[in-house]
Amino acid sequence: QKEVEQDPGPLSVPEGAIVSLNCTYSNSAFQYFMWYRQYSRKGPELLMYTYSSGNKEDGRFTAQVDKSSKYISLFIRDSQPSDSATYLCAMLEGGSEKLVFGKGTKLTVNP
Amino acid sequence: NAGVTQTPKFRILKIGQSMTLQCAQDMNHNYMYWYRQDPGMGLKLIYYSVGAGITDKGEVPNGYNVSRSTTEDFPLRLELAAPSQTSVYFCASSEGQGAINSPLHFGNGTRLTVT
Numbered sequence: 001q002k003e004v005e006q007d008p009g010p011l012s013v014p015e016g017a018i019v020s021l022n023c024t025y026s027n028s029a030f031q032y033f034m035w036y037r038q039y040s041r042k043g044p045e046l047l048m049y050t051y052s053s054g055n056k057e058d059g060r061f062t063a064q065v066d067k068s069s070k071y072i073s074l075f076i077r078d079s080q081p082s083d084s085a086t087y088l089c090a091m092l093e094g095g096s097e098k099l100v101f102g103k104g105t106k107l108t109v110n111p
Numbered sequence: 112n113a114g115v116t117q118t119p120k121f122r123i124l125k126i127g128q129s130m131t132l133q134c135a136q137d138m139n140h141n142y143m144y145w146y147r148q149d150p151g152m153g154l155k156l157i158y159y160s161v162g163a164g165i166t167d168k169g170e171v172p173n174g175y176n177v178s179r180s181t182t183e184d185f186p187l188r189l190e191l192a193a194p195s196q197t198s199v200y201f202c203a204s205s206e207g208q209g210a211i212n213s214p215l216h217f218g219n220g221t222r223l224t225v226t
Contacts, residue, residue, distance in 0.1 A: 008151050034214075043115070043201050043217025044154070088153060097142065097161065098169060099215070103153040 003027050006089055006102030015111050019076040023089035023102045026070065030091040030100075033065050035074045038086045038104065047087070048074065079109045113137055117202050117218035124192040124225045132187040132221050134202030142205045143185040144215065145169075145177065147198040154201065160185055192225045199223070 006023045013019055021035075032051050036044035048063040050056045050072075056063045064073040072091075076083055089102040118133045136143065145157040146169075156169030160179040174196060176188040185204075189196060199222050203215040 004153075006153075036215075041219070043203070043219050044215075045217065046214035049214065097159055097167075098156055099154075101154040103151055 004089065004091060004100050004102045007105055008103050010106040010108060012108045012110060013079055015079060015081060015109055017079050017109070019079050019083070019107060019109075021074040021076075021087050021089075021105050021107070023072050023091075024070055025072075025091055027091070027093070027100075028070070029093040031094045032092040033063070033072050034090040034092075034099070035061075035063055036088045036090055036101075038088060040085075044088055081109050081111050084108045115202055115204055115216050115218035117200075117221050119221060120219070121222045122224070124189075124223065126192060126194065126225060128192050129188070129190045130192070130223075132189070132200055132202075132223075134185045134187070134218060135183050136185075136202075136204040136216070137183065138204060138206065138216065139182060140204035140206045140216070141182065143179065144203045144205075145175070145185070145187045146201045146203065147171065148201060148220075149198050157187065157200075189223075194225050197223060197225045 004025045035048040037047045038044040050063045053065050053067045060077045062075040086104040086106045088104040090099045115136045141162045144159040146154040148154050155171045158177040160166045199220045201220050203217045205213045
C-alpha cells in the first residue's frame with residue numbers, strides 16, 4: 001500500500017457545485033496535512049494547512065482531517081471556473097523535512 | 112520580489128549528456144528542495160538543503176547531485192542523462208523550520224526531455 005493515495009480523476013463539475021477531494025494514508029506518524037493547488041504549467045501553491053483532526057475553513061474552502069480513519073478531505077463550495085487546477089494533498093511527519101505528496105486530482109469547473 | 116526562479120524553462124538532452132538546472136530564491140529562505148513530477152505520479156523529493164553547505168538525499172536521489180554554496184542558489188546537476196529522467200523539475204524554498212512552520216514556495220518548473 002502506498003503511503004498516500006489520491007484519486008487522480010479527472011473530475012469535471014458545473015460551476016456552483018460543491019467539490020469533494022480526498023486522500024487516504026497509511027503512515028500513522030503523519031501529523032501535518034496540507035492541500036496544494038497547481039495551475040497548468042505552474043508550480044504548486046499552498047491552499048490549506050491543518051494539524052490534528054477536525055475542520056479548518058478558509059472562505060469557500062474547508063479542509064477536514066480524520067486521523068482515526070487516516071482520511072483527509074478538501075471541500076470547495078460554490079466552485080468557480082478559476083478553481084480548475086490540480087489539487088495535491090501533502091503530509092508530513094513531525095520533525096521531518098520530507099513532505100509526501102499524493103498524485104493529485106485534476107479538477108475542471110465548467111461555466 | 113521574484114520568489115523562486117528556475118532556469119531554463121525547457122530543455123532537450125541526448126542520452127549521456129549532462130546539465131545543471133538552476134534555482135535561485137530572493138526570500139532569504141534557509142530551506143530549499145528539488146522535486147520531480149512525472150505525469151500522474153505526484154511530486155517526488157530528490158534532494159533538499161537546510162542551509163548553505165548542508166544537503167541531504169530525498170526519496171529519488173540516484174542520478175542527481177546538488178550543492179548549496181549560498182543561501183540563494185541551489186543547483187541540481189544531472190551527470191549522465193537517461194530517458195528515465197524525463198520529467199518536470201520543481202525547486203522550492205521555505206523559511207523557519209521547513210514545511211512545518213511555513214509553506215513551500217515553488218518555482219514554475221523546468222521541463223526536461225531526454226531522448
